[in-house]
Amino acid sequence: MPKQRITKEMVVNAAYEIARNSGMEQVMVKNIADKIGCSVQPIYSYCKNMEGLRQDVIGQVRHFIQEYVAAHIDEKDLFRSTGRAYIQLAKEEPHLFRIFILHQRKGISSLDDLYQTEANPRAAGFIAEELHISIPEAKQLHLNMLIYTIGIGTIFSVTTPGISTDEIYAQQEAAYEVFLKQALRTNEQ
Template sequence: MPKQKITKEMIIETAFEIVRKEGLENLLVKNIAAKLNCSVQPIYSYCANMEGVKQELVARTAKFIREYVAARINKKDYFRSTGRSYLKFAKDEPNLFQLYFLRQQPDVYTLDDLYRKESSQQVGIFIAESLGISIEQAKALHLHMIIYVMGISAMAASTNIDVEGEDIQNQLDMAYNTFLAQLKGETHGKDIGNL
């Protein structure tokens, strides 16, 4: 039987499945080679070191996240269902959540840097048009919700919290309504926690 040709795509896909099922700590060249039933040489020929593999994995994971979230979006409640989808992703795929969202990002110095990296101008325009607010207000609301959802997502990825339970959904709704009311200037003199 002829030897199977190992491709870069096979290496990245195998590495992705290792991280997904076993965690980043098990991403070792010898583990990739064992899963592919080959020596470590083909892996090193495509990826000079594990940093190269990790960079490829971040891109592969980003694609997976986009597909995962897109499949769960409610078009009638696009903005909030997107946040809920990310939260479910953290619970369903804790190892991929850790790989992508908890990785070192030395080029991010401010929340504005983070927002530009994780969002797009089109998202701000969509939110602004959907909610009847300015683009600046839309970006601020989106950033607030990213911070809030990622905080709960980090907890969900490492605990047994039921992300689809009523208490979490109520928390998300309360945060959304509070942030939106603040941006619209509707909270003057009100106790924000009781909105």
């Protein structure tokens, strides 16, 4: 039987599947080799260090999440449905959600830096137009909801047997109403 040629893509895909099913802490050379069905040697030839491989996995996670959220949003209620999509993601893919939320973000020294890095650059304009508020208030509302959704999504992804999605959505909606009132009040001043 001829030897199987192991490629970097196979290594990264195996590492991604391990992370998706068991968490990033299980992405180890031996586990990757077992998943592919090879010795550890080919893994070491592609992975000079595990940090580089983990960054490749994080790239795949980010891509998956972008596609997931895009497929789960309601264009008629974009802002709310995006938040709900992240909560649904936390329920369906808790390991990927935690990897996405908890990976290190370099060069972030303020919440504004985080917002600029993580948010769609057109989001504040869209929110401002939809809710008839200024761009700065829309940006603050969006940032508040990002922070809140990340927090409640993280709680949701680490609890067992699990909090109901209805309870999470109700809490998310209550937070939205409070943040929206604050934005409208600020907008009127």
